[in-house]
Amino acid sequence: MKGSSVGANLFAMRSHNTALVLDLLRTAGPLGISRLELAERTGLTPQAVSKITGRLREDGLVVEAGRRASTGGKPRTTLQLVPEAGHAVGVHLDRDELRTVLVDLAGAVVGERRAALDLGAGADAVVSAVAREAQGLVEEVLGPTADSEPGSEDSGWSLGSGWGLGSGSGSLAAYGSLLGLGVALPGPLDHASGVLHRVTGFPEWDGFPLRDALAPRLGVPVVIDKDTNAAALGLAVAGESGSFAYLHLGTGLGAGLVIGGVLHRGARTGAGEFGHQVIQLDGPVCSCGNRGCIEALCLQAMGRQDAEEAARVLGTGTANLVALLDIDLVLLGGRTVEEAPERFVRGVAGVLEELARREGATWSPVPVRVASGGVWGVAVGAAQLLLGPLFGRGDG
Amino acid sequence: MKGSSVGANLFAMRSHNTALVLDLLRTAGPLGISRLELAERTGLTPQAVSKITGRLREDGLVVEAGRRASTGGKPRTTLQLVPEAGHAVGVHLDRDELRTVLVDLAGAVVGERRAALDLGAGADAVVSAVAREAQGLVEEVLGPTADSEPGSEDSGWSLGSGWGLGSGSGSLAAYGSLLGLGVALPGPLDHASGVLHRVTGFPEWDGFPLRDALAPRLGVPVVIDKDTNAAALGLAVAGESGSFAYLHLGTGLGAGLVIGGVLHRGARTGAGEFGHQVIQLDGPVCSCGNRGCIEALCLQAMGRQDAEEAARVLGTGTANLVALLDIDLVLLGGRTVEEAPERFVRGVAGVLEELARREGATWSPVPVRVASGGVWGVAVGAAQLLLGPLFGRGDG
DNA sequence: TGCACTTTGGCAACAGCGTTGCGAAAGTGG
DNA sequence: CCACTTTCGCAACGCTGTTGCCAAAGTGCA
Structure with missing residues (x-):
């Protein structure tokens, strides 16, 4: 549990710098940001930024967006995040309702659902409701599973695959851009193990392994956290x-x-x-x-x-x-x-x-x-439990 | 002020790993720790540890200490920190007294002094008292300045030199192993700028730049912090x-x-x-x-x-x-x-x-x-304001 | 005493990172 | 049209941790 008692290697360094660059690209929004500006703000050399953004472009996460006005020489080329290269589902599980959102890499909400729910209806009913809402929302927004297109779409790369969860099983495993699902709910719980503790007023949830109940069923990584933590994370990622x-x-x-x-x-x-x-x-x-x-x-x-x-x-x-x-x-x-x-x-x-x-x-x-964020703030923050690590936020 | 929004390079990676290894060597104490154990605990490969410890041995910070019992093959060689390779002065400036300690790289107190003091006696008097106590203690424990030995003692290396403070000036600049001086005192103050704010009960200290008053006079880096922060840091470094x-x-x-x-x-x-x-x-x-x-x-x-x-x-x-x-x-x-x-x-x-x-x-x-630490805890923690960064603690 | 085996740890070659030197590309301004 | 400025990629480089290999230094059994 010690802060950073682990040794760093080249891979760790690359991940760190890549996350830094991605975070600045995300913050810049649709206006884009130039390579030189990225270099100034990270402290990296322009050449290092060029290499990093080159990899990101190859991976389809970033594209060249336009040009700045010249200041007497070659104008800066702006780079932009490709929002649809990654998605995450965020679920806000409250005592009487279930809010579900689909958020893209840029942090924009590209789909949302709301359903009534009784947290006291039992684990099976609640887990099923979460799975149903998540699956329905993803299919609605991202279209039918890529499996239905048999042509080997070997464009090379996808954020969501290869998580070692028995890929192929689970209803959402086929969506390459889907990073996973975050669940935020009130009671005391353990983020690390994904287990609930004494959800206030609902003793039957005590000790329920919510993460491990959802992950195999959906076939994507699942992260759970307290509603307040999710909302705070969402605000931090949103720019506070x-x-x-x-x-x-x-x-x-x-x-x-x-x-x-x-x-x-x-x-x-x-x-x-x-x-x-x-x-x-x-x-x-x-x-x-x-x-x-x-x-x-x-x-x-x-x-x-x-x-x-x-x-x-x-x-x-x-x-x-x-x-x-x-x-x-x-x-x-x-x-x-x-x-x-x-x-x-x-x-x-x-x-x-x-x-x-x-x-x-x-x-x-x-x-x-x-x-900011209003009543959807917690659900959006829940999605950031998976998106955040890409940008150096959280424990990823 | 953002957490780690700065890019990492090879130098940063090396510093990080070196600090990690030094911290484990420090924690191991006089018993020492083997290269393989360092590798296991840091997650680095044995070969990387060998390179890092090799540099530390060249620099005189580490020596081979002995051997472990064999477990059927070549026995592990244990490595040990050289405590006297680095020192720091810690000052606890309280309302009515002044405690000064000299701490070595291993965290051991190798000298201490106590003097009565009136924080209300004015800035000149207090600054002079701190300088006098620090200088006296260092000379008493580390002996007369290295300058007095004219033979070019070119053993190569010293932790404390080269801090760009106009080296040569200041009474303590000549001690190669001296990293600097930490001062801990009660009132509100700003650690980053080294300026005091409204020391409770002593309005005349409001806005006094304590760090910049001490550093040029002593010729070594000076860091100031609240007494509670210093004590907490001391406890963290001591093993909590x-x-x-x-x-x-x-x-x-x-x-x-x-x-x-x-x-x-x-x-x-x-x-x-x-x-x-x-x-x-x-x-x-x-x-x-x-x-x-x-x-x-x-x-x-x-x-x-x-x-x-x-x-x-x-x-x-x-x-x-x-x-x-x-x-x-x-x-x-x-x-x-x-x-x-x-x-x-x-x-x-x-x-x-x-x-x-x-x-x-x-x-x-x-x-x-x-x-632990008793009445000297704050002063020892003040010294750790300078020693801590070597081991990855604090903002160094 | 000798030999097989285990474990440690250094040497050398290697891959990957950011850095540096340099030059092509793409603008501005006279 | 040309000199100048600025951007940005290619190639070589230095440095990092990593890997493959082997000498060193023990144990344990025949």
């Missing part, structure tokens, strides 16, 4: 740089932490436990059994229709978090926030501003914003 | 692996966070602000102007001689931190802890155990221990 906290107000109250551009999961995927931070010693009893948790105080205030107090409670907890980690930004999301975004932003920002004023801080207070 | 929090109870109450083996400073060296976490909404007024801070509640309880309550307050704040970051270990240190270690350990551990019990946790509660 540095260190930030994503606070999710839905059925519960959780956080996703991105520290230095990297999602922080903790040793047991337990990081981000925000709702049960105690900010009122001997306060009201919470559903978790403890007293004075942020969640209990927040719910109590909301029950009294006292939105001001709820925002103050949330703000105090956020101020603790901001001070402890010295982060740059706070993003709010989740159903409850979507209902009255400005109120929560103002409430939380108010507490942080007062704190900064009181300390006579030399820095301006940490900004508070509503997270 | 994974993620942990170091809680320092001295004049104030602060924390140092090590996440995944790496010290987390935050964007403005502000991370670890623990004493002013609010855990009692509308609680008693704190010196910081806020209400219900851990520090205020703790001091209040201590004032009532209520050590139980103080430990419970500390435990509650610690439980918040542990849950938020999902860390593996809590270490306690500082003068107040040294006075009654067991009481604090039991108090904090009690809160964490109760929490785990209430949640019916599948994992055992996070362990709580007293930090």
